[in-house]
Structure formats: structure tokens, C-alpha cells
Amino acid sequence: MQYFSSEQINALDSGFRRNLINSLSGYKSLNLVGTKSESGITNLAPFSQIIHLGAYPAFVGILFRPHTVKRDTLENILETGFFTLNHVTPEFFKEAHWAAANWEQSEFEATGLTEEYKKDFFAPFVKGSPVQLGCKFVESQTLQVNQTVFLVGSIEHVFVHEKGLVEDGSLDLNEMETVTVSGLDDYHTGKRLARLAYPKPNKFPELI
């Protein structure tokens, strides 16, 4: 095993450190976050720091980098209250990555991804995404440790492609072809090992 102490980590070349530390948590969820400003300019950006906060009510949490520079996605959410989350597939993962570039115009225009409006929802969905969520801003706070912004949203609309919706409510992300990311730039699909039964003491988990 290669070892790094915290002192060694802080002394690393910044690019090496950024790649390393961003890889440590494992595979991460990948969602394109769609927003629109009050003036009607759409925005799209890939995020990998999104977590499930609860099922009832349904909440998600998103972590933003410090709001010390212009951050369109965050500002649009704070201004309008609405955003979408959209899974990425192999068909457009390169465009999804490209949306993170420093574009002057809407990333939809820039990358060729298509806006989709549904259920009178203010923010644009990504056409072709197999899982699309319409979310509403609930609250946000700045983490004092490093000025990142943790935002909470409620899930108001859920669209899931039928091909991946399992009878018990779970989603088969292999069927959906949902993409996952590791580190800053390494994209993968999933390859199922197994689904396991609810864990109980004294009974080794069975496949379900």
C-alpha cells in the first residue's frame, strides 16, 4: 500500500493532490443540473457531489464549491428556486463533461444537449436522460470549514424510464445505462455483482 500522511498530502503537487483526494470516496453519482435564470438564460452543469437526504419527504443535498466566483447553477437556484437533476448515459457523457467548460452561452446551446420542459416546471430537463428530477430549493448553508455551500432541495417531480423501473420501486441503473464518475474525469457504467436481501444477523445475505 502507498501511504500519504496529512502533511504529505498538503505538500503534494496541487494537480496530483486534486486527482488523488477527489478519487478517495469511490464511485460517485453523476447528474447534470439544469437551471434557468429569471431572465430566461438556461444553464447546465455536471455535479458529482449530490447525495440522497431522505425518502419521506424526498430531499437531496448538493455541495457547491465556494461562492467566491460566479457560479451560475447556484445563483440560478437561489434566484428562482428551481433546478433539475438528470442522469447521464454513454450516449452523451462527453457532452455532459463538456458542459463543465467555461462557456459564455447556455451549455445546452454549446454542447448540443436539448432542453425539455415538462409539467410547467420552470427549469429545463435534459432530453434523453432516463432519470429526471424536478427539485425545489429548501435551504442552503456555507460550511465554515472550507466555505463550500451545502444546498437542500425537495424532489417535486420524478420521471424514470420504464425500462429500468423494477416492480419493487428500485431502479435498475444497468438497464438505464446510468453513468458514474470517479475522480474528476473518469466515466464508467456499472456492472452488477448482485442484489442482496435485507441484512439480518445470523443469516448470510442471499441474492435477490
Place this chain on the structure above:
Amino acid sequence: MQYFSSEQINALDSGFRRNLINSLSGYKSLNLVGTKSESGITNLAPFSQIIHLGAYPAFVGILFRPHTVKRDTLENILETGFFTLNHVTPEFFKEAHWAAANWEQSEFEATGLTEEYKKDFFAPFVKGSPVQLGCKFVESQTLQVNQTVFLVGSIEHVFVHEKGLVEDGSLDLNEMETVTVSGLDDYHTGKRLARLAYPKPNKFPELI
């Protein structure tokens, strides 16, 4: 596409809803969190709500369910200040899942996973895990929206298997055989699509 409004979500069978909402964010990181109480009893539990908070300094965030029942991992961290994060591989993902059962004794004992102590670190690592982090408690807060607890830790020790450490600092999680989870119980390895160059406007991302 199958559609669910927030009203429909709240009216769903609770099991169906739990499976569905837990699947919505996509593939999630999976880490076994290792702790020990002041009295020396070790604890191990699988967590999928762990995010990267920053690289410099290196911080992670963990989301805990509401602290309304006994929660050994959280209590051990609050009491002792230390915890480990350990990636899971196909070799022991069933044991990792099993560690979530309601055991009386240490999940290490119960599941056969082996404790490993390194660098005088208080909390136990999981022997055989290709990525192991020794972390220290920094702060925690209860989210008012649903009483979940968001905890911040600093990364003090990093152990990574050399087979997956790339020259530029990133980790090749396919090489590490790191496991990812979707929903509550669906385990996968990753299947690489591509690594992409840093995104720049007007230049379609190239493979690196």
C-alpha cells in the same frame, strides 16, 4: 417515462418509495466506516452517503440517519473523534452488506472481516480494502429539514493499493475493484467508458 408527482410519491407504499427515492441520485460511493468506542468495542457499517468536501485541506462529509435511535458509528465518532473509511471489493461485498444488520457484537467479529491497526490510529481499518482513510471528526450538525446529521471529517491518513494509483495521482477504481452501490442493496463494479481531458470551450473533449 413513468411519472411521479410529490403527492404521488408521498402516497406510495413505504417500501416502494424507499427503494425508488434511494435509487434516484444514481450510483453511490460505498465505504465501510470503522470505529471503536472508548471502551474498546469495534464497529463497522456500510455507508453510501459520503461525499468529497475539499482537497486542500482534505475533508469528507458523511450523512447519518436521525440520531433518534442508537447509532454506534455516529456515537463512536462523537465520543472518540476518529473513524476510518474503507473501499469494498467483490471479495467481501456480501460481508460489507451484512455488517448493516442489527448485530449485538462488533460487526468485525460477526461478519469475519478483519480489523487492521496502522500508524497508531485509534479506529480500525478493514484488512484487504484497497483504499483506506483515517479520518478525524471536525464538526457535525443536524439538518432541520429532516433531523439527519451531516458530519465533517478531515483526512489524516491515506492508504491506497499501488495497483490502482495512477501517475497523475488519480485512482483507477477498476484496478482497485472498488464496489459501488445503487438503491439500498444493488452492488456493482465499474466498467470504464473513458477518461476525458479537462473541458474547454470550443474543443470537444478528447480521451486521455
